[in-house]
Amino acid sequence: MSALLQANALSQTFGGTTAVKHLNLSIREGRCVALLGPNGAGKTTTIRMLTGLLRPTGGSIHFQGEKAGEDIRRYIGYLPQTPSYYGWMSGEELLIYAGQLCGLSGRMAKTRAAELLQRVGLSDAARRRVGGYSGGMKQRLGIAQALVHSPKLLILDEPVSALDPIGRRDVLALMTELKEETTILFSTHVLHDAEAICDDVVIMAAGRVAIAGTVEELRAAYRQPIIELRFEEEDDRSIRWSHDVLAGSKMIAGGASVTMQDGALVIQGEDLDQLRRSVMQMIAEDDVKVSQIKAGYTSLEDLFMKAVGSGGSMDRLIP
Ligand SMILES: Nc1ncnc2c1ncn2[C@@H]1O[C@H](COP(=O)(O)OP(=O)(O)OP(=O)(O)O)[C@@H](O)[C@H]1O
Numbered sequence: 001m002s003a004l005l006q007a008n009a010l011s012q013t014f015g016g017t018t019a020v021k022h023l024n025l026s027i028r029e030g031r032c033v034a035l036l037g038p039n040g041a042g043k044t045t046t047i048r049m050l051t052g053l054l055r056p057t058g059g060s061i062h063f064q065g066e067k068a069g070e071d072i073r074r075y076i077g078y079l080p081q082t083p084s085y086y087g088w089m090s091g092e093e094l095l096i097y098a099g100q101l102c103g104l105s106g107r108m109a110k111t112r113a114a115e116l117l118q119r120v121g122l123s124d125a126a127r128r129r130v131g132g133y134s135g136g137m138k139q140r141l142g143i144a145q146a147l148v149h150s151p152k153l154l155i156l157d158e159p160v161s162a163l164d165p166i167g168r169r170d171v172l173a174l175m176t177e178l179k180e181e182t183t184i185l186f187s188t189h190v191l192h193d194a195e196a197i198c199d200d201v202v203i204m205a206a207g208r209v210a211i212a213g214t215v216e217e218l219r220a221a222y223r224q225p226i227i228e229l230r231f232e233e234e235d236d237r238s239i240r241w242s243h244d245v246l247a248g249s250k251m252i253a254g255g256a257s258v259t260m261q262d263g264a265l266v267i268q269g270e271d272l273d274q275l276r277r278s279v280m281q282m283i284a285e286d287d288v289k290v291s292q293i294k295a296g297y298t299s300l301e302d303l304f305m306k307a308v309g310s311g312g313s314m315d316r317l318i319p
């Protein structure tokens with residue numbers, strides 16, 4: 001399947017700072033793509049280049065079916081990270097204004113505004129001043145504005161980062177509905193939000209793509225069986241036992257690595273059933289006083305932390 005948007009070796013330098021370095025990105029039609037990364041990773045810079053607001057210092061961007069010399073901005077709807085509105089306008093007036101800027105007649109713009117207000121759940125607030133909208137309402141209005149010209153690709157820069165839990169939930173619910181109709185690229189530094197709604201993930205660190213793939217691919221490729229043990233405090237035998245396991249003088253069958261994290265002994269291996277069996281057997285045989293045992297898999301959160309944590313581990317993870 002050909003990509004809706006393809007960016008090749010995209011770079012951006014501000015004076016002496018390289019914000020984005022040789023970034024390759026492919027957005028497939030119909031997908032919801034999360035652009036993840038910590039503050040300063042280069043998400044906004046990437047997005048501003050994709051939307052045509054910032055000319056790349058290197059690389060190229062292609063939109064599916066674009067004709068030579070065509071302005072691809074007509075295919076893209078964009079919600080900036082910090083949008084600003086005329087607070088004295090009503091939501092309806094603002095959308096009519098946006099529609100007219102896109103070339104719609106007054107009547108068409110009014111019809112489109114009503115449709116969009118309905119679509120983002122703001123019909124009841126249509127006549128209220130935008131200055132009095134809550135954060136979540138403003139973001140939903142911003143999404144409506146980005147949809148005015150029926151774009152093929154909707155790009156949202158941190159659509160939920162500044163919102164309280166209720167605003168967050170509302171905007172994520174709207175995005176979940178919209179992703180059935182449009183291709184979406186959105187940035188966030190919260191993995192949980194990304195995992196909740198996206199199909200594909202691109203993790204950026206220091207201006208580069210550290211990891212990219214579908215959510216399923218990343219889960220399958222990076223998740224590892226893990227067992228976490230906590231012991232009764234001040235039990236000498238348990239403390240000695242955990243030290244022995246940590247030092248490797250006591251081996252757990254199937255345990256590939258052992259670390260101590262926040263006072264818990266963390267054992268990673270290849271096969272969860274085997275790991276659990278051998279851990280339980282050893283605990284019983286050595287009569288260790290365990291207060292808590294947790295068995296499961298490393299999460300995408302662990303992967304994200306690994307990818308953005310340090311330059312060294314990032315290089316290791318670049319496919
Ligand atoms: N106009 C500019 N002039 C100079 N440096 C810039 C400019 N815009 C961004 N930068 C730098 O480029 C780097 C990437 O910034 P960018 O805003 O793209 O990151 P981000 O991933 O969007 O971060 P955040 O999560 O904080 O929004 C940062 O080091 C930033 O200081």
Ligand SMILES: [Mg+2]
Nearest residue numbers: 043044045081
């Ligand atoms: Mg940003």
